[in-house]
Amino acid sequence: MESMIISTKDLSFNDIIHYQDVGIIKNQVNFIVGSSGTGKSTLLRLFNGTYSPSQGNVFYEGQDLNEIDTIELRKEILLISQSLYLFDLSIRDNFIQFYEYRGLDAPSEQEMRRFLDLCCIPFPLEQDCTTMSGGERQRIYIAIFLSFHPKVLMMDEPTSALDKENSQNVIHNVLSYCKENNITVIIVSHDPNITEQFAEHVITIKRRESQ
Template sequence: MPRILIKTESLNFNHMIRYPDLQIQAEKLTFIKGPSGTGKTTLLKLLNATTSPASGTICLNDESIDSIDAVLLRQQLLLCGQTVYLFDSTIRENFAHYYRYRNLAIPDDDTIQKYLTLCLAPFPLDTHCQTLSGGERQRIYIAIFLSFQSDVLMLDEPTSALDETTSRKLFENLKLLMTDTNRTLIVVSHDQRLIETYADAVIDLDAIKEQTQRSVVNTALTQKEA
């Protein structure tokens, strides 16, 4: 029986988005999909408490996230946002900047290289990030977040600047790494092919919305055995 990691109950954001009650399993790869405006990004922000719901509760391992220190929660449920931010310096210095902000020891070159390779960005560490393309920057950004080895990694549109082959290869690596180490991956994406190939579970916010509109009891969490 898979363990439930995150549970939401009558979650309501800004009185505009009403979420059905959701469940996300531990140690699985869950995709969140739906057209824009259905609150996919907002859901991730609610989960890591960078924004608060108007009403409703979110539980992490059966404990309300309101009783967890918000900073510790974010370190545990790391959210790699949609907009890439890299410092105007080299790849190595970017890792260093972010690790310094977290008061952590800066990883050695081999470790950095390992995560870059996993994210298909095997560039020399002295490469200046300004010289890289949008897709390359996105992969470095993901590599930095991945290297923090959080229990849960949430990726918001991680393949928006990547071609299909690169996207598939990236997800192959991500899934292997996360399931190997018993960690949870939550991904917002609208790439149907990626979802079909890699999802352990899918939350379709649009389908749920339509169903709740028709007053059908929520059962929209589609499960797919990997």
């Protein structure tokens, strides 16, 4: 039987958004879809504990989120949000900075290269990120976050700045990597092509008015 890694019960946020109960299937590619304003991005933040629900509960591996240390949780359920951030430095130094913030040694150059290749970034590690296009920066951001080996990878509109071909390739590579390494994936996407092609489990968030 498919097991749920994350599930919710009677979840509300700010008493404005009321969610139906949802379940994220372990080791699968879960897509969250729904029209804008239904609270998809907010749901991801409720999953990693950067937001708290006004009502209801989120469970991670059967445990109530309120009983879990949120810092450890966020290391396991990694969110690649839509508003990306890169330091005004080279690709290599960006890896180093993010790892330093997490209190870790930066990965080897080989490792960096591996993740950059997964995200279709053929540039040398010395290249300055400030002069890159939005799409290139988004791919570097995904590569860096992926290299932290989370248990659950959440991506909020990962292809918003990418063209069609790049979208296909990056998502394909990232999802293959996650499959090989038993990483559960949650993607919020507006792109029906991507959803149709890659989703193993689709959750449609419906607008529910206050009860």
